[in-house]
Each structure stands twice: as structure tokens, then as C-alpha cells.
Amino acid sequence: MNDHSQHGSDTPLYPIREVSRLTGVNSVTLRAWERRYGLIQPQRTPKGHRLYTREDIERVEQVLQWLNRGVPVSQVRELLDRPEASEAPPADVSDWPGQRAQLVTAAEALDLERLATLHDRSLSLYPVSVCLAELWAPAVRELEERWGERLGDTLQRLTLEAFLRTRIGTRLLHANEQARGPVLLLVPLPDDPGTLWRLLAALAASDRGYRVALLDTELPFGELPLAVEALGASGVLMAGSHAGRSDLVRRQLPRLAEQLEVPLALCGPVARIREADLADSGVAMLGDDLAQAMNGLAGLLPPAGE
Structure with missing residues (x-):
């Protein structure tokens, strides 16, 4: 099926995978919004495949706007169906x-x-x-x-680490099979117990369309260039939850950035804490806000859609 289909009229109809690509909402969530809350009512082909109009896509975007304002999904339909709904939700509706x-x-x-x-x-x-x-x-x-x-x-x-490693690891496995974006190698900082941040960063990067190669244990810095070449990585991301060793952050990371032929970036609390130490180095400091970190990563790597 093409990016959009014609279905008995000149109005284009879009399959669920295309709606997911356009809006960033995965197909599982789109189906849940339809079945559980009636937020969207797509048309169906004779074989039962969902087809969405441009108006459906705009409605999905409106749902996202309300969710980003903190409105629970269970209350969004009422707001969408009320033309007089205010631009901002009441202060107490977020769950x-x-x-x-x-x-x-x-x-x-x-x-x-x-x-x-x-x-x-x-x-x-x-x-x-x-x-x-x-x-x-x-x-x-x-x-x-x-x-x-x-x-x-x-x-x-x-x-909690073991729980998220299993859940996010399974999600990465399936996402990597579908993704067409560049490979991102995500590795731990030595001696940093930042596994939770690394897992969350992996989930965020996968959601942006990157193929994530997630290493659970630290790799000697001397082997990172080999890992980049072997995995075809377009970038290396480290995530940490603590300040890290001063000698490693101030001397070894800038040296590693010079040795790698791809960008080296740092995110998580360590990036916020050590920002001044690495301000003039080749290490990209992405901060501890994951959404902003992914925006910064997009400026370093090839487009995730390629």
C-alpha cells in the first residue's frame, strides 16, 4: 500500500503505519484510543484494515496536545467534543x-x-x-x-533495573526490526550506576526512529572505535546518573571524542553536572531532559527516517 490510499473518492486515506509515522503515536496506542475511548473512528477496508482521513490525523494531533498539557486520556474525548473547551485544562485534571x-x-x-x-x-x-x-x-x-x-x-x-531491562529490551528488539534510522550505540559510563537512565535514553532514542545498540556492561574505551565500526553506528551516547570520576570526565572523554569518527554525546544527570568541565571538548552535552537530549541528538546524527 502506498503512503496514502484512495478509497472510493478523491479523499486520501492513510494506513495505520503511515498515521503512526506522521504523528509519532505507535499503532498499539492508536488502537487503544479507538477501542477504549472512542477518540478516533477510522474507516475499514473489506478485510478490516484501518484507514484514516486527514481529519483523523488532525484529531490525533489534538489528542497529543491535550496529553502534553497533562490531561488524562480518559478525559480527552469530552474536551475534543466541546467546541467551547478552553485552551488550557483545569489545574486538577492531570493524573x-x-x-x-x-x-x-x-x-x-x-x-x-x-x-x-x-x-x-x-x-x-x-x-x-x-x-x-x-x-x-x-x-x-x-x-x-x-x-x-x-x-x-x-x-x-x-x-527496577532488571524489570525495565526486560521490558525495554523486548521493545527495542521489535522496534529495531522496523526502524530505518541510523544505528545509535548506547554504552555505560565506567563506574556509574546509571543503568536506569541508560534504559530510559534507549527508549527515547528508539521512539525517535534510531536503531539502538544497547550495551549492558562498560566497554574499554580502546574498543569503542571497533564497536562503532562493527555495528555500523552513526553515534555513541553515554548516559549516567552521577557526576562520574573527574579524571575520566575531564581527560578521557575528550580524548575518546577525538578518536571516534562519529559524534560522542552524554546525557542524564552527569551531563548537567559536568557541563562546565566539558564545555570546550568534542563531547556533545545533551542534558538530563530526555526530550531535549533527543532533539540535540538529531542535530548530530543523520535523519532518523533515513
């Missing part, structure tokens, strides 16, 4: 604080069943970028602020 509290509580209680429910529900009903900005990244920040030397803190962190 993100409640979901964040549930996520933090589940992580601290090692409640894997609840974690699975929150994970699956959030990523099926909301775009990845919204989930990361409103739920997962803030919850990880809150947890990392709480984790210290208390008995059980390490167990909580490792349990």
Missing part, C-alpha cells in the same frame, strides 16, 4: 502525580505485578515521549534521591 506516586511505591515495595501494570498501561495509552517526561523520568529522579545507604535501597534499584 500524572498520582501515577508517579504509584510507580515509586511499587518500586520500593518490589511489587513487580504493579510495575507491569503501570508500565503496560502508560505505554499503551500515551506516546513514549509523554510517558518519559511525565512518569518514568520524574519517578526515577525521585527514587534516586531517596536511595542512599538504607538497607534495601540496592535491592530496589536492581529490581
